[in-house]
Structures are given as C-alpha cells and as structure tokens.
Amino acid sequence: MTTTDTVMESQGDSGPSGYAAARLRLLQGEEQSGPPRRAALARLTDDWLAGLFGAQPLKGTALVAVGGYGRGELSPRSDLDLLLLHDGSADPGAVASLADRIWYPVWDLGLALDHSVRTPGEARRTAGEDLKVQLGLLDARHVAGDLGLTAGLRTAVLADWRNQAPRRLTELQELCAERAERQGELQFLLEPDLKEARGGLRDATALRAVAASWLADAPRAGLDEARRRLLDVRDALHLVTGRATDRLALQEQDQVASSLGLLDADALLRQVYEAARTIAYASDVTWREVGRVLRSRKTRPRLRAMLGGGKPVPERTPLAEGVVEQDGEVVLARAARPGRDPVLPLRAAAAAAQAGLPLSLHAVRALASTTQPLPTPWPAEAREQFVTLLGAGRPTVAVWEALEAEGLITRLLPDWERVRCRPQRNAVHTWTVDRHLVEAAVQASELTRRVHRPDLLLVAALLHDIGKGWPGDHSEAGEVIARDVAARIGFERADVEVLSTLVRHHLLLIDTATRRDLDDPATIRSVAEAVGSASTLELLHALTEADALATGPAAWSTWRGSLVADLVKRVGALLAGDPVPDPAALPNTVEQERLAWEAYRTGGPVLSLRAQTEGAGADEPVGVELLVAVPDQPGVLPAVAGVLAMHRLTVRTADLRAIALPEDVESAGSVLLLQWRVAAEYGSLPEAARLRADLVRALDGSLDIAGRLAERDAAYPRRRGAVAPPARVSVAPAGSQLATVIEVRAQDAPGLLHRIGRALEDAGVMVRSAHVSTLGSNAVDAFYVTGPEGAPLVASDAAEVVRSVEGALR
Structure with missing residues (x-):
C-alpha cells in the first residue's frame, strides 16, 4: 500500500484533521527519512489539496505547486507555494470562492502559505518583472485541475527564460552575490543559514535555473548529494525545533546531529561544510562558464568578420611547461602528458595562482584522473612549485579550492584530510581549520620580505594548525606531522627541524607577550630556549603575525603587535649574547614617572586618559589608554576594575606593575601603575574626574562596587x-x-x-x-x-x- 493509499484510508475524505493526522504520522515515523519522506510528504499534500480543489473542478482552472513544493522538496515546516491558475473564462467570484476553499484549510492547520491567483499571461508578466517569481515558476508542477493549462504555462515560462537568459542570468548572478555578501559563506559559519548563505540551498536552486537556460551547466559530480545532505539537515532542524527555520543554531546542533545518527555537532558541521563547499565550487565554475559564453556571443560576430567568415581560433598563451592560458582560464597544453609528469598539477596550480587566473575544471579533472603520485621525497621542482603556489597571495585560495574539489590536495598531503572542513568552535576564528591554514599562507606571503627563508615561512604557515585533526595538544601533534610532511616534501634535515619547531611553538610569542611579564628574566629565557636561534625567532615572529591575521579581526591589533615586537626584541638580544636586564633597572617613561610622583605626593590615585587610533589607515577600533598610578595598598586591582565596569568600559588589555621610588625619598615605597586599554561599551567615554572620584570612594570602601554591578545585572535578564x-x-x-x-x-x-x-x-x-x-x-x-x-x-x-x-x- 502506498503512502497516499494509507492517508486516504486514514482520513476518508479531504478534511484537514485527516491530513494533519497522516502528516504527523509521516513526520514521526522512523522508517522513512530524507528524499523518500520529502517525496511522500509532497504526495500526501498533493492528494489533500486535490481533494480541496474538488472532484469536479471549475472549468479552465488548475492548481500548481511552485518553488520548493514544486520540486517535491517539502521539509516538515516548509511553506506551501501555490498558484491558482485560470484562463479568464470563469466567473471571477467563482475563482475567488475556489481559492478560499483551498487557502483557508491550509491556514487553519497553521501551515505557511505563499499563494497567488493569476492567468497564464499575468503569471508570465509578473515573472518578467520579478526574478524570484520566474525562478519559482521554473519548478512549476501540476497538482489538480486542467493539466493543459499547467503544461502551457510551463512551456511558455521555460521559453521566456531561455530567450531572456543573457539578461536574467546576469541578474541572478548579482542576486546570488548580494545574498552571499549579506549572509556569509555557509562552509565557514558556526551558526549557518542552510538556505540563504553562499553554498546553501538557494545557490543549488540557482544552478538548476542556469541549467534550464541551456546556456551553461554546473559540474554534476557530488552536487545532488550535497543538495540532499543540506535538505536532510533542514528536515532534522525543523523536527528538533518545531519551527520553520533554516539557521542551524549552536544550541540545537547536538540534537540535530543525534537525529541524523551522527556522532556530535562537529560531525554535523563537517557534513554541512562539505556540502556547501561542493555547491559553492560548482557555482564558481558555472558562473565563470556563463560569463565566458556571454562574452563569446558578443565577440564572435566581430571575430568572424575579421577572419572572413572563418571559425575563430581561441588564443593560447604559454604560462609554464605543459600549461597555457585560454579564454581567461588555465588549461593544459595539447602536448602535456599528465600521466608521465607527476609535477604537472603543482606546476599548473602555481602558474594559475601567479597569473591570478582560475584553473579550468577540465584541466583539474584531467590532472586528478591521470597524474601519477609524486615520489618520496618530492623532486626539487615539485617543492619549488608548491612554495610558489603558497606565495602567490590571494589567488592561491581559488586555485587551492579547485585542487581540493577533485581530491588533489589530500593526494599531495594525506594529513590534510583530518583538518578538511573541520569546524573551529571559537568565535575568534573566522574560518574552518583548513581554510585558516590557507589564509595563513596568504598572509605569510605578504611578510616574505621580512625573513631570510620565505619558503620555510610559507610552509610553516600552511602546517601550523595541522595537528587540530588529532586528539591532545594540537601543537605537539602538529610538530610530529610537520616533521613528516617536511621530510616527504624534500626539505633538508636542518630545515625539517626548523619547521617542526615553528609548528610546535607557533603560539609561543603571542601567548607570552599578552599573558606574561616581559620584565621577568625567566620569561625571556624560556622563550629563547624554546626558539633556539635568531633565524628561527625571525620566522616565528612573521608566522605569529600571519596566524593572527588569518584568525580574525579580534586576534591581532597594533597593540598586540607591539607587545610581540617588544618580546622579540628582548629575546633577540639574549640570543645575540646580551644579558637580560634587571627589572628594577628598567627605565620608566616620562609619563609613568610623572604619574608615580603625583600619586606619591597626593597620596591618592592619579589618572591619565589618552586616545589612541590603531593602524596607519585607522582601520582598527579607536581605543583609549588609561594610566592609573596609586600608592601601593591592598585592593587596587579589584577597585580599578570595578570602577571601569561600573562606567561600562570594556577592557581590551591591562598591565599592572609596581614602580619603586628612589631610596633617597623620605618614606620611599612603591607606586602601583596600571596601564589599561579600554573602550566604551556604548556611548561616550566618561570624564577622568568622574573615574577618579569613584576610584577614591572604591579604595576607601564607601562605594559598594559589587552591589552596584549586581543591581545592573539584575535589571537586564539573561537572554x-x-x-x-x-x-x-x-x-x-x-x-x-x-x-x-x-x-x-x-x-x-x-x-x-x-x-x-x-x-x-x-x-x-x-x-x-x-x-x-x-x-x-x-x-x-x-x-x-x-x-x-x-x-x-x-x-x-x-x-x-x-x-x-x-x-x-x-
């Protein structure tokens, strides 16, 4: 017995209660999920709506499913996209009555409904004015009524779409780009929108529309599976939340993963990211092909006229051995022999990245299917081409993605598989682990003029987080992997040791500079012992900056850069043979000395506020440096921190240390100097006088900071x-x-x-x-x-x- 038969038996008629009960059984049943359940839900809904339409329908009318419902992709909480089509011959009142007979039962069940009543001519005119309407009509499917009316509309809409393809596809590409800018890239988001983000279900639908235009087609490999996977996740999300949502929120990911039989939320995100990456890459290739076809249509008549009517011959420009440029893409030369040239994939990739051109899909597939594996260790040319690819800057990303789409990256670097599409559950990180590594190499390419061994810097940037695919400390695991990969690539033993050291200690400088006392000799000695040499320190300094810049905007600033530079300067001096200075002998700045003396003279806190703008281009947030000098006494740190919190000042960095006054000063002692970098949570900064007044009260115990903060927290309930x-x-x-x-x-x-x-x-x-x-x-x-x-x-x-x-x- 089919699902439809079961439904009809259970409801006995087309009543809403019977449909609702059958729908609930279908959604709660564990024997069906994925495409079978979506198809069954569409059939169930078709039968119910056909019953509402009536066994003897109004002549010249048809009920048409469009959009996702038209494709038969009904998720548990999907909208019903319906078009009541009529030929204009029926009485308008009768058509309106028929519409009410269908729409109101849908609303009564609480189902979302996107509906319209139009003639075929009106539908075509609306589609011509509204691209989204036209896209929905491309998936029009007959539900009930006059089949000829539906078929005529489908034929006309498809003909319009193909005739208008050059204009409408340009609009569609702009729409996709605008949506990607607004929603972000699905393959990197911790809380992605499965539908709207780049690489999501909207893009998959756009690829179907491009194929329907007959102008270009998307790469088919893996595309249907990627679309199915995102739809399965959306189904589970709807059932878990009970809402019509496409956003995969953090608090629901474990439950969604469990309902899909996956280990945990990370496994879920990885599957989502892999699907999104497939769709995004197919979109890139497809839109590039659309552009090529449209350009050729404009230039072909002119070329034929120049050639006297002959067929135009595409121009091919050599880029490297076996690699040429043709029509804005990098392709293989006719004489190239991928099966006999194992370095060809790296040579083609390096040439494409250096030229800032995309690798042709056909070239990548040819390389993936015919190229022999590289020997171990790699020949010198392979290593050089690999480094050239990494050092090409921003174009490296697109070329790397093309290689990865066809499995060439994991063939070159088998350890890459463990970090591929791996999520990072840290809001500071913008990218997945694998993309972060590529981004780090891109950032490192900008710093290669600062180091004596740019090749080691680029490879270290690519490998520094490679251990995140393994349990335990990723730096320790990464050190082992980096040593193995470097040897396989063909680096000499000494270079292998440097690379493994860089990966092992890639967090050393930033962690030490921001969390340790740089005036403490033990701090400088520990870093010097870990680094070992001035040349490695130089590389580690550049790697630290590249890593932070590739992490996200919160991970690097001029302030943090200055702290790291100060640490590197001190460690470099020690490695050069200079002694570590005694902390007591370190000089203070003029401003610090002035504040210390003022605090000593007055016996109370002294404040100095100084605005700072980070970066030469003022791209970073404006902050304020707050210096507070207080005669040494208990409770200074919590008092100052509490006053800042009361005034809604966000602390970005803080440093506390004691300044000793000269021994010849009567009642010589020490003054605590607190150096803060703060910003207003919102609104303007408070005046220094107000801060000082509250600090005086906090220090003498007359200001109940804890109580004030508790009152404020109580006034704003947690969300x-x-x-x-x-x-x-x-x-x-x-x-x-x-x-x-x-x-x-x-x-x-x-x-x-x-x-x-x-x-x-x-x-x-x-x-x-x-x-x-x-x-x-x-x-x-x-x-x-x-x-x-x-x-x-x-x-x-x-x-x-x-x-x-x-x-x-x-």
Missing part, C-alpha cells in the same frame, strides 16, 4: 543562547622564578576582572603584576602573585588560590 563553558583557572608551570603565575580563561563579561581581583585579595596574596587580554568573547588573563613576604607560593597555597578564583567565577 537564551549558547551556554559558555566554565572558567578554567590554573597555575602556569615554570612561569616565573619571582612569583607564581595564576592563569584564568573565562567568558568575558562586565565585572569579570573585578571578581578575579577580589578573589585574589580575599586569598591573601599580593598581585605583583597582571596581564589581561580579551579575544572576542574570551578573556585570557595572567596574574603574577606572591605571598605576603614577597616570595612565590608553595604548591598547596597556589592550589588554594586556584580554588578560590574558580569559586568566585562559578
């Missing part, structure tokens, strides 16, 4: 969203010989630094220095603390401090 992971507090091993380093990683929130500072004060430790860094929504802070006598904490006391801070943040 539903993804649950942040719990804070992690730890003791950094071998962080310093002068103090114990307490490291805190937590979700950034107003008052966070105040709570940490209060917890440290309550634990009875002295904060010798603090280094605060915010990356997106994540705060990564380090506090150098000692006991009351000024010595590092013993292990048991340090563990107690960790528990105290964890309790304050829980």
Whole structure:
C-alpha cells in the first residue's frame, strides 16, 4: 500500500484533521527519512489539496505547486507555494470562492502559505518583472485541475527564460552575490543559514535555473548529494525545533546531529561544510562558464568578420611547461602528458595562482584522473612549485579550492584530510581549520620580505594548525606531522627541524607577550630556549603575525603587535649574547614617572586618559589608554576594575606593575601603575574626574562596587543562547622564578576582572603584576602573585588560590 493509499484510508475524505493526522504520522515515523519522506510528504499534500480543489473542478482552472513544493522538496515546516491558475473564462467570484476553499484549510492547520491567483499571461508578466517569481515558476508542477493549462504555462515560462537568459542570468548572478555578501559563506559559519548563505540551498536552486537556460551547466559530480545532505539537515532542524527555520543554531546542533545518527555537532558541521563547499565550487565554475559564453556571443560576430567568415581560433598563451592560458582560464597544453609528469598539477596550480587566473575544471579533472603520485621525497621542482603556489597571495585560495574539489590536495598531503572542513568552535576564528591554514599562507606571503627563508615561512604557515585533526595538544601533534610532511616534501634535515619547531611553538610569542611579564628574566629565557636561534625567532615572529591575521579581526591589533615586537626584541638580544636586564633597572617613561610622583605626593590615585587610533589607515577600533598610578595598598586591582565596569568600559588589555621610588625619598615605597586599554561599551567615554572620584570612594570602601554591578545585572535578564563553558583557572608551570603565575580563561563579561581581583585579595596574596587580554568573547588573563613576604607560593597555597578564583567565577 502506498503512502497516499494509507492517508486516504486514514482520513476518508479531504478534511484537514485527516491530513494533519497522516502528516504527523509521516513526520514521526522512523522508517522513512530524507528524499523518500520529502517525496511522500509532497504526495500526501498533493492528494489533500486535490481533494480541496474538488472532484469536479471549475472549468479552465488548475492548481500548481511552485518553488520548493514544486520540486517535491517539502521539509516538515516548509511553506506551501501555490498558484491558482485560470484562463479568464470563469466567473471571477467563482475563482475567488475556489481559492478560499483551498487557502483557508491550509491556514487553519497553521501551515505557511505563499499563494497567488493569476492567468497564464499575468503569471508570465509578473515573472518578467520579478526574478524570484520566474525562478519559482521554473519548478512549476501540476497538482489538480486542467493539466493543459499547467503544461502551457510551463512551456511558455521555460521559453521566456531561455530567450531572456543573457539578461536574467546576469541578474541572478548579482542576486546570488548580494545574498552571499549579506549572509556569509555557509562552509565557514558556526551558526549557518542552510538556505540563504553562499553554498546553501538557494545557490543549488540557482544552478538548476542556469541549467534550464541551456546556456551553461554546473559540474554534476557530488552536487545532488550535497543538495540532499543540506535538505536532510533542514528536515532534522525543523523536527528538533518545531519551527520553520533554516539557521542551524549552536544550541540545537547536538540534537540535530543525534537525529541524523551522527556522532556530535562537529560531525554535523563537517557534513554541512562539505556540502556547501561542493555547491559553492560548482557555482564558481558555472558562473565563470556563463560569463565566458556571454562574452563569446558578443565577440564572435566581430571575430568572424575579421577572419572572413572563418571559425575563430581561441588564443593560447604559454604560462609554464605543459600549461597555457585560454579564454581567461588555465588549461593544459595539447602536448602535456599528465600521466608521465607527476609535477604537472603543482606546476599548473602555481602558474594559475601567479597569473591570478582560475584553473579550468577540465584541466583539474584531467590532472586528478591521470597524474601519477609524486615520489618520496618530492623532486626539487615539485617543492619549488608548491612554495610558489603558497606565495602567490590571494589567488592561491581559488586555485587551492579547485585542487581540493577533485581530491588533489589530500593526494599531495594525506594529513590534510583530518583538518578538511573541520569546524573551529571559537568565535575568534573566522574560518574552518583548513581554510585558516590557507589564509595563513596568504598572509605569510605578504611578510616574505621580512625573513631570510620565505619558503620555510610559507610552509610553516600552511602546517601550523595541522595537528587540530588529532586528539591532545594540537601543537605537539602538529610538530610530529610537520616533521613528516617536511621530510616527504624534500626539505633538508636542518630545515625539517626548523619547521617542526615553528609548528610546535607557533603560539609561543603571542601567548607570552599578552599573558606574561616581559620584565621577568625567566620569561625571556624560556622563550629563547624554546626558539633556539635568531633565524628561527625571525620566522616565528612573521608566522605569529600571519596566524593572527588569518584568525580574525579580534586576534591581532597594533597593540598586540607591539607587545610581540617588544618580546622579540628582548629575546633577540639574549640570543645575540646580551644579558637580560634587571627589572628594577628598567627605565620608566616620562609619563609613568610623572604619574608615580603625583600619586606619591597626593597620596591618592592619579589618572591619565589618552586616545589612541590603531593602524596607519585607522582601520582598527579607536581605543583609549588609561594610566592609573596609586600608592601601593591592598585592593587596587579589584577597585580599578570595578570602577571601569561600573562606567561600562570594556577592557581590551591591562598591565599592572609596581614602580619603586628612589631610596633617597623620605618614606620611599612603591607606586602601583596600571596601564589599561579600554573602550566604551556604548556611548561616550566618561570624564577622568568622574573615574577618579569613584576610584577614591572604591579604595576607601564607601562605594559598594559589587552591589552596584549586581543591581545592573539584575535589571537586564539573561537572554537564551549558547551556554559558555566554565572558567578554567590554573597555575602556569615554570612561569616565573619571582612569583607564581595564576592563569584564568573565562567568558568575558562586565565585572569579570573585578571578581578575579577580589578573589585574589580575599586569598591573601599580593598581585605583583597582571596581564589581561580579551579575544572576542574570551578573556585570557595572567596574574603574577606572591605571598605576603614577597616570595612565590608553595604548591598547596597556589592550589588554594586556584580554588578560590574558580569559586568566585562559578
């Protein structure tokens, strides 16, 4: 018995209750899912609507499914796109009555309905004015009534589409580009829109429309499977949420993954990303072909006239051995022999990237199907072409994607498979792991003039996160993989060691510069020991910048760049044989000295606000440097942090250290200098005088900061969203010989630094220095603390401090 037979038996008539019950059984049944369920739901809906239309329908009318319903792609919460078609001969009142007989039962069931009533002529005119209407009519499917009326409309709409293809396809391409700009790329988003984002279901539908124009066609390999996978995910999303949504939100991904039989949300996202990548690449190839065809139509008559009516011969320009340019694409030369030239794929890719041209789809497929694997180790030419590809800059991305689409990347680098389409659950990261690595190589190509071995920089950039496909510390796993890959590529033993060191320590400089006290000699010595040589330090400095720039806008700034540069300068001096300076002998700036003396003279806090604009082009956010000098006393850190939180100032970075006054000064002591970089959460910055007044009250205990912050939080109830992971507090091993380093990683929130500072004060430790860094929504802070006598904490006391801070943040 078919699904339709079962439905009709269960409902007995075309009543809404019978359809609703059968629809519910179909959606809840576990025996069907994917395309069979979507097709069954479409048939079930067809039969119900046909019953509403009537066994003796109004003459000259037809009910037509369009859009997704017309394609038979009904997800559980999909709209019903319906067109009531009439030839104009029936009484308008009768047509309106027929429409009501269909629309109202649909509405009564709470189903979304996109409906219209038109004659074929009106439908064609509307399609000519509205591209989206025309796209929906391309999938028109007869449901009930006059079949000839539906068939005539389909024929006319298809003929219009093909006749108007040059103009309408240009409009469609612009529409797709505008949507991609607005919604982003599906293959990289943590909460993607399965329909609207680039590489989503809208783009898959656009490719069907291009094929229907007969002007060009999309690459078929994997396209239907990619479309099916996205539709399956949307079905599961509708059933999990009970809503007509296309956005795969973080809090629903685990449930959707489970309903699809997948291990976890990461496995789900990887499948979504793979599907989106297939559709996006097919779109790129297809639109390129559309452009080529349209250009050739414009130039062909002129060329034929020039050639006296003869057939035009495409121009072919040599680019490399076996590689030529033809009609704006890189193709294989006629004399090329992929089966006998294993370096040809890399040579063609390098030539395409250097020329800023796309690799022809036919060329890539020919290379993938006939080229023999490279020997191990690679010959010198292969290694050189590989480095040339990586160093070509932005064009490398498109060429790399073309190679990856046909499996050539994983053939060259088998370890790539583990990071391909791998999501990164960190809002700081813009890209998936594999695309981040390619982006890092693109950024590194801009820095090659700063290093003596640009080849090592480019390869290290490509491999620095390769360990993220393996369990454990990705830097440690990546070191092993990088050593193996470098040897396979053909680097000498010494270069292999440098590359493995770069991958192992690619986070060393940025982590140390933003989380450690650079005035502590132990900090500089530990970095120098890890790096080993000035040449490796030079490469690591460039790799650090390339990695951060490829991560996202929150990962790099002029401020962080200056911290890293300062660290590199100090480590470089040590590697050159210069002694590490005594922290007490380090000079202070004129401004720091002035503030310290003023704080000593007045016995109270002194503030200085100075606006800063990062970057020569002022592209980065404007921040404010806030210097606070306070005579050394308990509670300074939580007091200042609390006052800033009260005034809705976001702390981007912070640094705390003590400045000793000269011994010849009467009652000589020390002044705490807090250097902050802040920005207003919204609105304008508060005046320095107001900040100082509140700070004075906070220090003397007359201002209840905790109570004020609690009142403000209570006034703004929490919104539903993804649950942040719990804070992690730890003791950094071998962080310093002068103090114990307490490291805190937590979700950034107003008052966070105040709570940490209060917890440290309550634990009875002295904060010798603090280094605060915010990356997106994540705060990564380090506090150098000692006991009351000024010595590092013993292990048991340090563990107690960790528990105290964890309790304050829980």
